[in-house]
Amino acid sequence: MAPYLPPPRLGGGRVISLDANESPFDLPERVRQKFLGRIRRLVFNRYPDGPSTELRRAVGRRLGVPADWIVAGSGSDELIGCLIDAFVPRGGQVVVPDPTFVMYERLARIRGARVVQLPLNESFDLTDAFRNPKLLRGAALWFFAYPNNPTANCFSREILIDICRRAQGVVVVDEAYVDFSGKTFLPLLRRFPNLVILRTFSKALGIALGRVGLAIACPRLTRFLHVVRLPYNLSGLGQALALTTLSESGAIRKNIRTILSERQALLRRLAGWCSDAPSLAACRTDANFVLVRCSAAKKLFEFLRARGILIKTFSETKLRSFVRITVGRPAEMRRLAKALGELEERGCHP
Structure with a gap:
């Protein structure tokens, strides 16, 4: 059995980590x-x-x-x-x-x-x-x-x-x-x-x-x-x-409400994107992340990584055509939306 090695955390304040299902909010x-x-x-x-x-x-x-x-x-x-x-x-x-x-x-x-x-x-x-x-x-x-x-x-x-x-x-x-x-x-x-x-x-x-x-x-x-x-x-x-x-449950509840709001915004964005691309489908979610079927998962991963946005891909056969996107802070989700919009403008869909 090979060691379990989590992916290295990339440095730099401009890197957005939407790949590990963590809370995007640090402690106040x-x-x-x-x-x-x-x-x-x-x-x-x-x-x-x-x-x-x-x-x-x-x-x-x-x-x-x-x-x-x-x-x-x-x-x-x-x-x-x-x-x-x-x-x-x-x-x-x-x-x-x-x-x-x-x-x-x-x-x-x-x-x-x-x-x-x-x-x-x-x-x-x-x-x-x-x-x-x-x-x-x-x-x-x-x-x-x-x-x-x-x-x-x-x-x-x-x-x-x-x-x-x-x-x-x-x-x-x-x-x-x-x-x-x-x-x-x-x-x-x-x-x-x-x-x-x-x-x-x-x-x-x-x-x-x-x-x-x-x-x-x-x-x-x-x-x-x-x-x-x-x-x-x-x-x-x-x-x-x-x-x-x-x-500090008050601050935590506020963060949860923000994540749930951003989750719905992400789902709406993905729904519009998926309607133009039959190869895409966002799965139902009860968590702080969304699983998205994507025929070119690796290409989408590389496209977003080049723009400082990390999402999760999978090596398992049954998940190879999926990506997982963790919900981030509002500003982070706006950067993700901008990157996805860039793909749309190019007429590209993974």
């Missing part, structure tokens, strides 16, 4: 100063709070769940690994949709699990193959990104609930983009003791640098996650940054 100066004030109270020669107690309590108050239902980790990636360590015996089955977030499959294979990849339908939704009785009995762990990355849509809620109800293993619903979809399985945690919900501070909350993730489940499951996680898995700086961000 007021929040930065508040964070620095919290840092000044840290004791740097001591280890951080191992269970992230204060952070888990703050998140619990925000979400309305007890603190012992929450496990904090160094990003969702660490918690995905912990879930596999805790619930999948070596050689056990892990079920993932195809396509989806690459780290589910990657971390499962690294740990010696057998990965069952089930294709999505033409609308990138779940099929009845996910209700296969043999898998429902035999799979140790199921992963569903909700909304899915890179397709941006929320899967059929009815099928997901049926899987939660019938699966013998643990079902993980990764809600990294919940603030953009408004759809959550959080109220179903008490109904399904095999359900785990993942959340992250890297998307709408805007602190990808801090690498803070959360797993939320009943204590019967979180107890096992605490067994396999490292003793001081989330740095004191990460905890302080997350706590500061949680206290």
Whole structure:
């Protein structure tokens, strides 16, 4: 297995990164100063709070769940690994949709699990193959990104609930983009003791640098996650940054509203562009990004990169004719629109 190497971040203030699904908004100066004030109270020669107690309590108050239902980790990636360590015996089955977030499959294979990849339908939704009785009995762990990355849509809620109800293993619903979809399985945690919900501070909350993730489940499951996680898995700086961000929900809500507004503007722009080009189609989105079918995806990528705009392309066969565009700040989206307009003026459509 080759190393997973994220693309290098290009320097320069004129480069627009619309390729990583991050928030386009950095922390306001007021929040930065508040964070620095919290840092000044840290004791740097001591280890951080191992269970992230204060952070888990703050998140619990925000979400309305007890603190012992929450496990904090160094990003969702660490918690995905912990879930596999805790619930999948070596050689056990892990079920993932195809396509989806690459780290589910990657971390499962690294740990010696057998990965069952089930294709999505033409609308990138779940099929009845996910209700296969043999898998429902035999799979140790199921992963569903909700909304899915890179397709941006929320899967059929009815099928997901049926899987939660019938699966013998643990079902993980990764809600990294919940603030953009408004759809959550959080109220179903008490109904399904095999359900785990993942959340992250890297998307709408805007602190990808801090690498803070959360797993939320009943204590019967979180107890096992605490067994396999490292003793001081989330740095004191990460905890302080997350706590500061949680206290600034007003600024975060404003940023989310802006992203949703810019998402709609992008969809309108793409709809007009696609109407003149049958080879183009923007997929339905519940996230802060849009998947666009594009017969000349690589050419569009190179055209935009030459103008300082980065979008995401894919090497996988089934996604080779797609690009993914993350929603940016208004000024960034205007630059994207100007670049797409330049293509239109040339009479070119990827």
